[in-house]
Amino acid sequence: MANFFLDNKDLQYHLxxxxxxxxxxxxxxxxxxxxxxxxxxxxxxxxMDSYRKVLAIAGEVCGDVIAPxxxxxxxxxxKVVNDHVVYAEGTQRNLDxxxxxxxxxxxxxxxxxxxxxxxxxxxxxxxxxARADAGFENIWGLQDCAETLNEFxxxxxxxxxxxxxxxxxxxxxxxxxxxxxxxxxAVMLKATWSEQKGTWLLNGVKxxxxxxxxxVSLVLARTEEGTTDARGLSMLVYDKRDGGVKxxxxxxxxxxxxxxxxxxxFTNAPAQLVGDRKMGLIKYVMSLMNAAxxxxxxxxxxxxxxxxxxxxxxxxxxxxxGKNIIxxxxxxxxLSNMKAKTQGVRALLYETxxxxxxxxxxxxxxxxxxxxxxxxxxxxxxxxxxxGFTPLLKLFxxxxxxxxxxxxxxxxxxxxxxxxxxxxxxYRDARIMNIYEGTSQLQVVAAINGxxxxxxxxxxxxxxEAEYCDAVKPAVEKLAALTERVKAMVDRVETINRDFxxxxxxxxxxxxxxxxxxxxxxxxxxxxxxxxEYVSDTRLMLKMTEAYIAAAETYIANSxxxxxxxxxxxxxxx
Numbered sequence: 362m363a364n365f366f367l368d369n370k371d372l373q374y375h376l377x378x379x380x381x382x383x384x385x386x387x388x389x390x391x392x393x394x395x396x397x398x399x400x401x402x403x404x405x406x407x408x409m410d411s412y413r414k415v416l417a418i419a420g421e422v423c424g425d426v427i428a429p430x431x432x433x434x435x436x437x438x439x440k441v442v443n444d445h446v447v448y449a450e451g452t453q454r455n456l457d458x459x460x461x462x463x464x465x466x467x468x469x470x471x472x473x474x475x476x477x478x479x480x481x482x483x484x485x486x487x488x489x490x491a492r493a494d495a496g497f498e499n500i501w502g503l504q505d506c507a508e509t510l511n512e513f514x515x516x517x518x519x520x521x522x523x524x525x526x527x528x529x530x531x532x533x534x535x536x537x538x539x540x541x542x543x544x545x546x547a548v549m550l551k552a553t554w555s556e557q558k559g560t561w562l563l564n565g566v567k568x569x570x571x572x573x574x575x576x577v578s579l580v581l582a583r584t585e586e587g588t589t590d591a592r593g594l595s596m597l598v599y600d601k602r603d604g605g606v607k608x609x610x611x612x613x614x615x616x617x618x619x620x621x622x623x624x625x626x627f628t629n630a631p632a633q634l635v636g637d638r639k640m641g642l643i644k645y646v647m648s649l650m651n652a653a654x655x656x657x658x659x660x661x662x663x664x665x666x667x668x669x670x671x672x673x674x675x676x677x678x679x680x681x682x683g684k685n686i687i688x689x690x691x692x693x694x695x696l697s698n699m700k701a702k703t704q705g706v707r708a709l710l711y712e713t714x715x716x717x718x719x720x721x722x723x724x725x726x727x728x729x730x731x732x733x734x735x736x737x738x739x740x741x742x743x744x745x746x747x748x749g750f751t752p753l754l755k756l757f758x759x760x761x762x763x764x765x766x767x768x769x770x771x772x773x774x775x776x777x778x779x780x781x782x783x784x785x786x787x788y789r790d791a792r793i794m795n796i797y798e799g800t801s802q803l804q805v806v807a808a809i810n811g812x813x814x815x816x817x818x819x820x821x822x823x824x825x826e827a828e829y830c831d832a833v834k835p836a837v838e839k840l841a842a843l844t845e846r847v848k849a850m851v852d853r854v855e856t857i858n859r860d861f862x863x864x865x866x867x868x869x870x871x872x873x874x875x876x877x878x879x880x881x882x883x884x885x886x887x888x889x890x891x892x893x894e895y896v897s898d899t900r901l902m903l904k905m906t907e908a909y910i911a912a913a914e915t916y917i918a919n920s921x922x923x924x925x926x927x928x929x930x931x932x933x934x935x
Contacts, residue, residue: 363428365489366420369666371704372485374891375711376412381481384715385409387722388479398471412482418462419486426458427493434494434619435786444607446574446621448500455497456529466527469507473523480718481711484659488710491663495790496619498663500572502656506532506579509649510598512724513636518598522577533575534649535567535599535625542569543803545581545642546591550627552582561597561634563605563627571797573623574608576601579649580632581641594641597632605630616789651747653798654755655717658710661758661794664787665703668762668769671784672696675773692772699765701885701901704894706758708884709877713750719743746820749811756804757877759795766791802870809869813855817876818848824883830890836903837886840879843910847875850917861922868920871913878906 366372385408392408394401402408430451437449448456459465467483469475483505491498507526510519526532541547550565563582567573578599585593599606605628612622636645673696676687686692723732723740732740769784770777777784795801811817821844829837851872858865882902888895 362421363424364417364420365423365428365492366416366485368420368424369489370892371707372416372488374888375707376409376416376481376485378711378715380715380719381409381479384479384481384718384722387719387726388477390726394471394477401471401477412478415464415467415476415478416482416485416489419459419464420489422458422462422464423489423493427455427490427497430455431494431497431619432783432786434496438618439611439621441608441611446608446611446623448621449619452497452500452619455494456500456531459501460529464501465504465529466507466523467504469511469523469527473511473519474527475523480655480721481714484655484710484714487656487659488663488666488707491660492667493663494619495660495664495667495787495794496617498656498660499617499620500531500575502660503532503534503572503575505652505656506534506577506649508652509579509596509645510577510635512648512721513596513645514598518633518635522598522600526577530576531572533570533572533578534653535570535573535578535580536646537569538566539568543799545646546594547589548581548583548594548642550580550582552580552584552595552597552632554584558631560631563597563599563630563632565627566609567623567625567627569612569797570623570625571620573621573625574601574606578606579635579645580627581646582632584634584638584641591642592639594643594646595638596635596641596645598635599630599632603631615792616786617793650798651717651751654751654804655710655714657794657798658713658751658754658758661762661791662703662707662710664762664791664794665699665706665758665765668765668784668787668791669696669699669703671782671787672699672765672769672772675776675782675784679774686772695768695772697897697901698905699768701898701905702761702765704888704898705881705885705902706754706761708888709750709754709757709881712880712884713747713754716743716746716750720747745816749808749816749820752799752804752807753811753817753873753877753880755799756795756801756808756873757881759791760801762791762794805870805873806866808873809865812851812872812876813865817880818844821876821879821883824880824887827887829886830896832893832896833886833889833899836882836899839903839907840882840886843906844879846910846914847872847879850875850914853917857922861925863925863928864922867925867928868917871916875910875913878902878909882906 385405395403434449434451439446439448466475467478471477487502490501504526538548552561552563555562580597580599582597583593584595607626609624609626676692679686720743766788770788773784854865854868885899885902889899
């Protein structure tokens with residue numbers, strides 16, 4: 362029996378992080394429900410024991426059900442029958458298994474039949490599901506749409522939908538359209554209020570909708586007649602049982618084939634308003650997208666883990682020239698770097714999750730009672746970190762997923778190009794991760810302000826002040842020097858940008874990735890007092906950090922404001 366939680370010591374480390382005590386206290390409101398629900402924890406230790414047990418159950422489902430189904434699901438895929446999606450047989454078995462295991466509604470409040478677990482447990486489960494089958498993670502992981510309902514919807518809507526999600530209802534977020542991909546302000550699907558029916562009616566087309574035929578859908582629609590920008594958009598919830606939506610087709614994709622990506626036609630589909638009119642994109646979708654990016658982070662890390670394990674297994678088994686190929690330096694270096702990158706980006710994933718978690722919990726508490734001054738300050742602090750770290754996570758995790766899927770195939774050689782090995786599927790699945798929920802380019806745009814305004818440097822200073830074991834202190838000293846070099850790069854870019862306004866954009870990715878490497882190396886160094894393997898991972902990540910910053914530093918040092926013209930000339934040549 363395979364168990365994707367028990368076989369991963371890194372996951373268990375992150376579950377035991379010191380901030381978990383604070384997170385659990387906030388989530389449980391001081392264990393206020395211990396006498397109301399027989400499954401509510403009595404104290405911190407009881408809560409942690411529940412998390413471990415449920416995560417072990419999730420790990421078993423992933424290892425024994427979802428992973429064995431992955432290849433057949435990839436081959437069969439979903440189909441459209443009578444205008445609706447029919448999942449592949451393996452997908453349906455996966456859904457049945459996770460519902461039977463009680464893994465639906467993981468983070469939802471107990472009054473809606475949820476388990477009231479921290480976001481971190483949900484993200485961990487997402488990672489394990491993605492390691493088993495990245496395509497299925499898109500279906501299971503979208504239940505985080507219910508969190509948006511829990512945060513912003515009326516009590517009536519919560520009572521209607523959240524217990525259904527806890528019982529296994531699937532979700533979707535219907536945002537993009539044929540003429541509105543990343544530019545969601547251009548969404549034109551029309552929502553019209555019907556006095557006769559006492560509901561909103563949706564008309565139009567949505568495209569590239571993951572799990573588009575889900576039971577519960579959050580729909581971005583234009584409620585304000587005559588508008589063409591974000592101010593005319595609202596968020597509505599659609600119930601599949603009410604009808605009015607047909608699946609026109611399922612997109613024929615490169616990868617994640619088990620996940621139905623749908624084009625939807627809305628014809629007087631009834632829907633209900635979530636929150637306030639005109640705030641659909643400005644407030645609710647931004648919250649939804651941040652959660653989705655955290656989900657893609659987990660999906661990407663899960664795929665990194667799968668790619669590394671596939672490559673390691675093959676390298677230990679494949680013999681050439683009289684010895685297993687793992688004994689060749691070129692292969693062992695690739696594997697060592699894959700491992701360090703996986704550990705590093707996982708550390709970034711759970712650091713970001715903790716920031717988001719604490720900010721979200723204070724948000725929920727603020728709806729129940731006024732926050733104390735100290736609580737408001739903490740909420741502001743963690744919100745700032747969450748806003749900065751989320752795009753950084755999405756950028757690195759999705760790019761690493763692609764890199765490691767590539768390396769897994771390379772280690773397999775010609776065999777990796779064949780469908781006989783899972784790495785071929787992983788390679789195809791990975792490609793979407795740095796595209797959907799905001800491309801890598803958009804993540805850079807979102808993260809650069811956190812660098813120029815000091816968010817990241819302030820947090821790096823906190824990492825620098827922490828205590829580290831003797832084995833990694835030399836690495837930490839080097840990180841301090843590297844940080845000063847990055848600060849000098851930022852200063853140079855900002856200075857030149859005053860006269861050449863596009864100069865910061867020209868170098869944004871170099872700055873963002875330099876900071877990301879420093880952050881991940883600090884996070885691994887912080888883990889090094891727990892296990893010797895983190896020491897070697899820290900040293901390897903440091904070498905990658907030094908190499909990247911040296912290259913970025915050289916490029917920026919030799920770059921002038923006039924270089925901006927180089928990127929503008931491309932379009933003029935054709």
